[in-house]
Amino acid sequence: MTLAELALVLSVLMPVVFAVGVWWWLHGVNERMQILESDRDNAEQQLYEVRQELHEIRAGALGVVKRVKLLEQEVLETAEKQEAMALNDPENRLYNRAMKMVSLGADLEEVMTECELPRAEAELLFTLHRNKTTS
Template identity: 50%
Template sequence: MDVVNNNLVLLFVAMASGVLSLVCLGFVFVLLKKAQQSHIKHNKLHAHIQDTENQTAILRSEIAEVRSGLLSIGQRLIACENYAKDLAQQQAAQKYDDPDARIYSRAVKMVELGADIEEVMRECELPRAEAELLMSLHNKS
């Protein structure tokens, strides 16, 4: 009977090891499937990171272009402001350099202060027609 018991024990051990092998094989398959899924997720994340890096490079390039354009516009604006200042200075200088302009400026001031036509003609040496024109223009405004 010992032989039968030994055979039963061996059969039981063989069956238990077979079941244990099947369970281990099942765990291996589950782990392989999870590894494949993890690998797929890793590839997707890597592709997403690559796309993000490409988009970032494009955006940096576009920002550099915008920055360059803004600098150019700023330089042009400064040049225009300087040109406008020069023109204003030239205009102011011409206003004071032109003796006729000074005479008319003085005549307009006299009219604004209430001088009569005779006084404007005498002080500014203007003909009557010009003095009357200044008086009528000033009185309308």
């Protein structure tokens, strides 16, 4: 093969080799692009799912907050009802009256008579009142 023939073969083969090389390079770039697009699609799907979960968590948290507020209100109402019941209890009123009499200086016999308390209970009230005033 002569130099001229070799030059002719090379002049024909070089563009073909170059075209094949470019095609091969572009094919690799295209595959990488497809992988990156797939990764992006997966990331977008995960982001969508995370946003949905966050939305559900927020909704649940708001429900819990509302329920806690309702329960707090119920506890306050129950405490108020208990206090009102305690104040309306006839025995409680007697003890409250007896304590008031003790604090005003009534003697043991007077508290026993006016509040219809046994001696032991009246003495206990006097002891409690003395402890309360010395504290």
